[in-house]
Amino acid sequence: MERSVIVTGGSRGIGRAIAIGAATAGYQVCVNYARNAEAAGEVISLIQSAGGKAIAVQADMTKEADILRLFETVDTELAPLGALVNNAGIVDKGSKVENMSLERLERMFATNITGPFLCAREAVKRMSTAHGGKGGVIVNISSVAAKLGSPGEYVDYAASKGAIDVMTLGLAKEVAAEGIRVNAVRPGIIYTEIHASGGAPDRVERFKSMVPMLRGGQPEEIADAVLWLLSDKSSYVTGSLIDVTGGR
Numbered sequence: 001m002e003r004s005v006i007v008t009g010g011s012r013g014i015g016r017a018i019a020i021g022a023a024t025a026g027y028q029v030c031v032n033y034a035r036n037a038e039a040a041g042e043v044i045s046l047i048q049s050a051g052g053k054a055i056a057v058q059a060d061m062t063k064e065a066d067i068l069r070l071f072e073t074v075d076t077e078l079a080p081l082g083a084l085v086n087n088a089g090i091v092d093k094g095s096k097v098e099n100m101s102l103e104r105l106e107r108m109f110a111t112n113i114t115g116p117f118l119c120a121r122e123a124v125k126r127m128s129t130a131h132g133g134k135g136g137v138i139v140n141i142s143s144v145a146a147k148l149g150s151p152g153e154y155v156d157y158a159a160s161k162g163a164i165d166v167m168t169l170g171l172a173k174e175v176a177a178e179g180i181r182v183n184a185v186r187p188g189i190i191y192t193e194i195h196a197s198g199g200a201p202d203r204v205e206r207f208k209s210m211v212p213m214l215r216g217g218q219p220e221e222i223a224d225a226v227l228w229l230l231s232d233k234s235s236y237v238t239g240s241l242i243d244v245t246g247g248r
């Protein structure tokens with residue numbers, strides 16, 4: 001049976017690697033993005049040239065109307081929804097808590113937890129066997145920051161990722177009997193553009209010395225864990241928070 005997957009923030013970085021891997025694994029893929037249509041288009045071309053089916057859908061994770069439109073587009077254009085990867089996320093410049101503005105906090109939490117929460121809600125409505133669905137899988141992209149707390153720089157980011165971990169634990173139990181598995185992957189420091197967007201392009205180099213394996217990770221090394229969770233190879237795994245951190 002054909003199934004589709006929505007990868008939020010699937011146009012760049014970790015989400016891009018997940019989208020390409022999911023297509024190779026046989027999913028029809030919805031590549032969500034916020035601003036960069038060109039990057040999303042490149043992912044679609046790559047998937048289509050390998051014989052896969054994919055669409056790009058612009059939707060800002062901070063806007064409920066966009067999220068509803070995203071899911072409705074997938075309903076009409078792709079196979080029934082079988083999986084959601086809540087990957088889109090942001091980090092801001094390093095700052096102490098005492099200097100964090102309300103605007104920064106609202107943007108951080110809207111993108112990193114409210115958006116994923118609303119996406120999970122829409123996915124459950126479609127996948128739950130209690131609502132006539134065929135079951136499915138949700139993978140939330142958290143962060144090692146959720147266990148470290150990131151003091152002095154990114155406590156807001158860490159808190160948003162802590163929230164996604166707890167959502168994972170609660171939702172997994174809530175929908176386990178409805179055929180839906182819910183897990184989180186917690187990446188360590190990974191080579192992507194998120195570090196430049198947070199105004200700290202040297203972050204990977206700086207954090208690398210704290211990694212027991214003494215290197216940053218590649219997006220594909222996160223995607224491999226996600227793809228396992230999206231597959232039947234993990235059919236008895238739910239409510240798990242899986243660290244992919246080089247030992248950090």
Ligand code: NDP
Pocket residue numbers: 008009010011012013014015032033034035036037039059060061062087088089090091111141142143144186187188189190191192193194195197
């Ligand atoms: P990137 O900055 O490389 O890519 C972010 C992606 O998310 C882009 O596709 C971007 O789309 C999209 N995006 C950003 N904001 C929104 C929004 N409001 N609505 C919809 N899409 C949005 O990030 P990474 O690949 O590094 O990060 C992916 C996830 O992994 C994040 O949740 C991050 O917190 C987490 N993570 C990353 C780590 C790392 O070291 N890289 C470490 C731990 C966790 P567009 O280009 O259109 O803006």
